[in-house]
Amino acid sequence: MKSFIGDGSLLLFRVTRLLTCWILEASEQLYKKELGMHTAASHGVTVARTHMHDWLILALLVVIEVILNVIHPFYRFVGKDMMADLKYPLKSNTVPVWAVPMYAIIIPMVIFIIVYFRRRDIYDLHHSMLGLLFSVLVTAVITDSIKNAVGRPRPDFFWRCFPDGMDVYDQLGNVVCHGDKNVIKEGHKSFPSGHTAWSFAGLGFLSLYLSGKLKAFDCRGHIAKLCIIFLPLLVASLVGISRVDDYWHHWQDVFAGGVLGLTVSAFCYLQFFPPPYHPQGWGPYAYFRALEEAREGTAGATNPGNAEGTAENVLGNEEAVEDKGVMGLQLATGDPSSRIIEDDEECGGRC
Numbered sequence: 001m002k003s004f005i006g007d008g009s010l011l012l013f014r015v016t017r018l019l020t021c022w023i024l025e026a027s028e029q030l031y032k033k034e035l036g037m038h039t040a041a042s043h044g045v046t047v048a049r050t051h052m053h054d055w056l057i058l059a060l061l062v063v064i065e066v067i068l069n070v071i072h073p074f075y076r077f078v079g080k081d082m083m084a085d086l087k088y089p090l091k092s093n094t095v096p097v098w099a100v101p102m103y104a105i106i107i108p109m110v111i112f113i114i115v116y117f118r119r120r121d122i123y124d125l126h127h128s129m130l131g132l133l134f135s136v137l138v139t140a141v142i143t144d145s146i147k148n149a150v151g152r153p154r155p156d157f158f159w160r161c162f163p164d165g166m167d168v169y170d171q172l173g174n175v176v177c178h179g180d181k182n183v184i185k186e187g188h189k190s191f192p193s194g195h196t197a198w199s200f201a202g203l204g205f206l207s208l209y210l211s212g213k214l215k216a217f218d219c220r221g222h223i224a225k226l227c228i229i230f231l232p233l234l235v236a237s238l239v240g241i242s243r244v245d246d247y248w249h250h251w252q253d254v255f256a257g258g259v260l261g262l263t264v265s266a267f268c269y270l271q272f273f274p275p276p277y278h279p280q281g282w283g284p285y286a287y288f289r290a291l292e293e294a295r296e297g298t299a300g301a302t303n304p305g306n307a308e309g310t311a312e313n314v315l316g317n318e319e320a321v322e323d324k325g326v327m328g329l330q331l332a333t334g335d336p337s338s339r340i341i342e343d344d345e346e347c348g349g350r351c
Helices: 002-031 040-050 052-070 080-085 099-119 122-150 157-161 181-187 194-213 223-245 251-272 285-302 304-319 343-347
Strands: none
Touching: 052 122, 099 122, 099 194, 122 194, 122 251, 122 285, 157 181, 194 223, 194 251, 223 251
């Protein structure tokens, strides 16, 4: 048995290393035409200062999440006739609580750092981490707020309320629980599933990140890229299924948690990155803005007399984004040397 586990772990390590190398090699050509590196040493302070208010809001979300876990949820009426669906066994978690931030936050961050050390783009590293943390924390606050407001009993509520199996009800027919207070408190937090929401928030963000880096929608039909993209979503789905198998959640709780986490992750990702199908979907918005500013500075230094005209052209381009751009991005035109990616035109921007 130990030999089998050891062989499986070695195989998993080799597959992970192979996928990581493929991701890095697939995105290597996308950065060859960049106008200089943007490292933590050269641009890190500027990026952090620009987004200081975002980090403050992130800290506030952490405080709110702690408060939501301390307060008691709504203890709704639970009658004897409702117990038929709430008598499932009280089991331990297949996926423990401490493991959720490990695979939903730490593993994606490790991938972001690996990409940074190969690409040296602080914009990509900073925005991917900030977007991931916002995705998870916004999802957590929304999820726990709904949990406390709804107070839906878990499928194993009977054994939480009556650990000795002797059920007691008051004159109105409501339960009179005599179990552990903390266990009963958790028993009123079924809807929606927190494990599932966190999983889809973190791994959903990672899936979008990988789809952009791998250029999965470049019209070249590499199905293997989709397999890599779907892998985080598969893990999140299996976590959700485990919540039903452990009788900690009803299937509606898991479905709602998955939709919530995936929706928030998409919104947070699109705050920092173009859609994965966009020709510039492999990099953050801030990276392309930095390149544009670098080109404008070079043009102004070479021909100061045209500085005013350059500013007017940039303003005109910003006003024309709705007609010519996608998600606020404007592809460089005119001088071929100013293009960020030349081979993206073969798809005409889209398939």
